[in-house]
Amino acid sequence: MWGIVPAAGRGSRIQPLAFSKELLPVGSRPHETGERPCAVSEYLVERMILGGADKICFVISPGKSDIMEYYGAAYGPADIAYMVQPRPVGLCDAVFRPAPLIAPDETVVVGLPDTVWFPADALASLPDDRLSFLLFPVERPELFDAVELDGSERVTAIRVKQPEVRSRWIWGAFKMPGHVFHALAALWRRPERRDEYIGTLVNAWLAEGGSAVGVKAGSSYVDVGTVHGYRAAIGLLGEGVAPHHTTLPSGVAGVPHSREVRLP
Template sequence: MWGIIPAAGRGSRIQPLAFSKELLPVGSRTEDGVERPCAVSEYLVERMILGGADKICFVISPGKSDILGYFGDRYAGAQIAYVVQPNAEGLCDAIFRASCVVGATEPVIVGLPDTIWFPENALESLPDCPLSFLLFPVEHPEFFDAVVLEGDQVREIQVKHRSPASNWVWGAFRMSASGFRDLKALWEIRGRSDEYFGTLVNSYLAGGGAALGIKAGESYVDVGTLHGYRTAMTLLLSRQELGASRLMSKRQAKLTPLEAVALHGADT
């Protein structure tokens, strides 16, 4: 399974930065007994691997070669590929540019690299169906894409709506191979006009498509603002104190998933 990470955005809300916002240091990891800063996007990569991804595709802009330099070709046993989005033309364009590496029978999961959420293994709850969303409760859903449900069926995505009908927002989503193809085909039929994934999904639902909303998320922070950055640091500290947050060390990142599990078992 592929994990697709759209990382071509300019990050204007938290500028000026001398590096890509996806490499913003948030929290830390232990490397050979020494505590090191951790890039915000590492949290998503780890969660995707826990969710079953064995390949990661970063969709980057031409000026973001520092992401390639940071992650290289592997992370915790997962292979990493890079696809270039020449211009910032929205989330849908970024996601479907990864179609050049995604195989015809491979499912995908998609997440945003400047977010931190818990629980870490929440992606495991997403079923193997054409489209399913991992949902999180937030205090201000008007800043996100709110998901309106009927039972567990998605009825509408309210994109940054002033008065959303739900306080549950999507933080990541999964598409089967057929779901990925169908949504890409619909996006192309609509003239590639959808900047936001939510508007494309609404058209998909109106045309008879179905999507599930899974309320498995507990906490969700957008780190793309200074307020969000401070909130993320507080959240990570509280989770670490509870023993609930542990990023893979660089030593583990060089191992296959089975080797990493064996190492963790030996350490405990």
């Protein structure tokens, strides 16, 4: 399974930083030499691995080589690849950059690297055979992409940062078979489309007869891309239930040390 991590954005909401926002320290975890800071994007990578991903692709901008230096060739049991998005022209462009790497019979999961959410194993609740969205309840859905469902949990529309929405459930990650990934990419590449946001592209997919489901398996979600969100993430991690430790194996594709994952 591929995990796609779109990490090419400027991070203008939380600047100035001297490094990529995906490496912003949020919380800490045990390490063989004691305790070490945890980059915010590690929470997503670990959740992807818990959900079955064994290959991770970071999509970065030309100026974000620090992400490559931080993660190297692997993270625990997952190999890591990198694709470059030359210009920050939207989430869809970033998500579909790894298309040449993904076979139609593989599974793809996509998440946002500046978010922290629980439960950590929620991706396992998404089906492998269709486009599905992992949903989280939030107090202000108008700030996110609110997902509307019918009585059978099928997605009827995604409202992208609209002031008036009927659903308080937003998507935090999504999953699909490789052939659906490529079909969405083909739709996006049409001259009349080139959507910036996943939500508007999925609305077009639905209008042409495609389908998607929403899974309300998320409990907490924080966008760490603002100072307020950063503080909220620290609070969320501090309020977690008693953690247990999961160790990702070391020595995989150049990883010199084990990385112990602390998950609630």
